[in-house]
Amino acid sequence: MKNVKSANFWQIDHKVKNILQVKGVIVSSSPVAWEKFYWTRKYFEKKPKEGYFVWIKKQVNFPLSTCITIASPKIYQNLRNLLVIEKNIKAKANVVCNAKENFLYGKHFAKGKLILKQGSFLVYNHVHKWGEKDFVSPDYQFILEKNSRLIYNYQNLFPPENLELKTTIFSGEKSSSNLNFLINGLNSKIRVKDAILLEGKNSQGIVKLRLVGRENSQILAQSIISANVPARGHLDCQGLLVDKTSKIALLPQLICRNKEAQITHEASIGKISEEELTYLRMRGLTEKEAIDLIVSGFLKK
């Protein structure tokens, strides 16, 4: 334990491959947490079969990492994950969910709850790398207590055939959340549903959604910000259609129930400019290289 520089959890198919703990951070499988820590039961709806539990009790100065892998054909994962950060602690989590190979026809269902206690701060980097025939459905809820802060960065480097990504933020008083989603569609059907519920007075929430529709992809993104109290929210959705066989639908929704709340949004969908493409080809890049460069620029915007 003395020289350990990270805390992590690694599951392959249904088996926990590795657990590494450091002082002040409890890491276990969710079924173990259910048995060992009675208080976790209010977060798990029922006794979990698999998944991870991370409880950050003390400040650590390195990132936490979790990795959930599908490595065998036709695996059906049904995970329940729980991450709890105690008061005033700052943490960073690098989370990878992936398939070891293409064409494993895996199913990855994950329900997660992430509890940010008063004054805590979490940077949550979530990366997906899936095979072409996988079905992936994560449903994460972030519960932000008073004065807590969340930065959630999601990116799917290799999209599965089907992705249903659901994210809900419950924002407590003076809490803030920044959600950055980079969604790539390629031979895939993707549904993104994110909601920031501004429930605490003077809470803030920003969503930045970047959607890229490559060949044979259909992306439907539903983004909601609602405010019941004086609060501020902003939604920034932009889609880029790269291929004529792709489709992007954006459904931004702003719900305001308090006259002192301010919620704004901007949304657009466009295609790659022929002029930019020709310009880069006249700099020696192939059409594919030029498209990749334009897309990488779009995702950085």
Add this chain to the structure above:
Amino acid sequence: MKNILLKIEKLKAEGDSKEILKGINLRIKRGEIQALFGPNASGKSTLAQIISGNPKYKITGGKVFFEGKEITKLVPEKRVKLGIVLVWQSPPAVKGVKLSQLLEKISKGREFKIEEAKDFLEREINVDFSGGEKKISELLQVLSLNPKLVIFDEIDSGLDIKNLEKMTKIIKEKLVKNNISILLITHWGQILDFLKPNITNVILDGRIICKSKDYRKVLKTIKKYGYEKCKKCKFLAD
């Protein structure tokens, strides 16, 4: 014949179903500087884009050769590999991509430095670039591509006299000295005094109607009598 780098024969082309080029003939030798002079909408920029392979235009007749090889239907990136590079009059912005990133991708280890470029290398390509910055950026990209023929589309537009002088100094040092051929497209003509072309062509309504070794004479005539005079000239090029 080996000395001929670019040969264009009876080139006809259209854009948006409108005939723009109506039978262009042009030959450029290695190390030669030629100017293409003409009014707005005469087909200058279209010719530059077509030589560079812009798929937007439809070639309806004629052929283009480079170093003896026919390239009429070649895609733009392959033309760049052969050594044909275009400096755009109004290059588009590529948001989110730094100029240094593009240079790294296209230069393949070749390194060129232009002192004036260091301030905007880390900025997004052509996003909020001034006129002068755009031209320097274009020049830097061109040099990174190891060209044999560089087409400058209105490099003198949007530049004040000081910047024009600076630009032509770089062109002389990096291109002319290295025997790289140049096609200068202009409707202003001021740049010709700095680069002194071997041949000046006049294009009007999609046709090259005059070729002269004396650019001063061409400039003087057009300044005095306008392009209409060229139409009536008994020494018409075609």
